[in-house]
Amino acid sequence: MDTxxxxxLQKIxxxxxxxxxxxxxxLHRLTQGQSLTVTVPERQAKTAAQLARIxxxxxxxALFDPDQYGGEYLPSTNVGCEIIK
Structure with a gap:
């Protein structure tokens, strides 16, 4: 998507x-601290975001800590709408 x-430019x-x-x-999923590359050919600046590695x-x-998250992804109890036969 081109936008x-x-x-x-501001002086800080x-x-x-x-x-x-x-x-x-x-819209472009840019986050604070993310690196952007700015290219200035012929006095017209163009930027390109460096995508984070997935x-x-x-x-x-490997990063999941069962103690921190209660042992499962979404531990829950019945909320009252279930049909149990």
Whole structure:
């Protein structure tokens, strides 16, 4: 999806900064601390977000702590709408 936004360079301390509107950041799933590459060919700046590497199922399961999460993904009890025969 191509989206264009015009940003104004702002001086912050000794640096110049681009403030990205939150709606634009949410639309393109940009997060604080994420690296962006800015390319300036022929005086027209273009940016490209560096995508985060997607973890494998094995990597996510290795990070799962059953003590922290109660031993299962979504432990729950009956909520009253179940039909039990």
């Amino acid at each position: 264009q936004v015009t940003l104004v 301390g000794e640096h110049l900064a681009l403030c990205i509107p939150s709606e634009f950041a949410q 973890a494998t199922l094995e990597q996510m399961l």
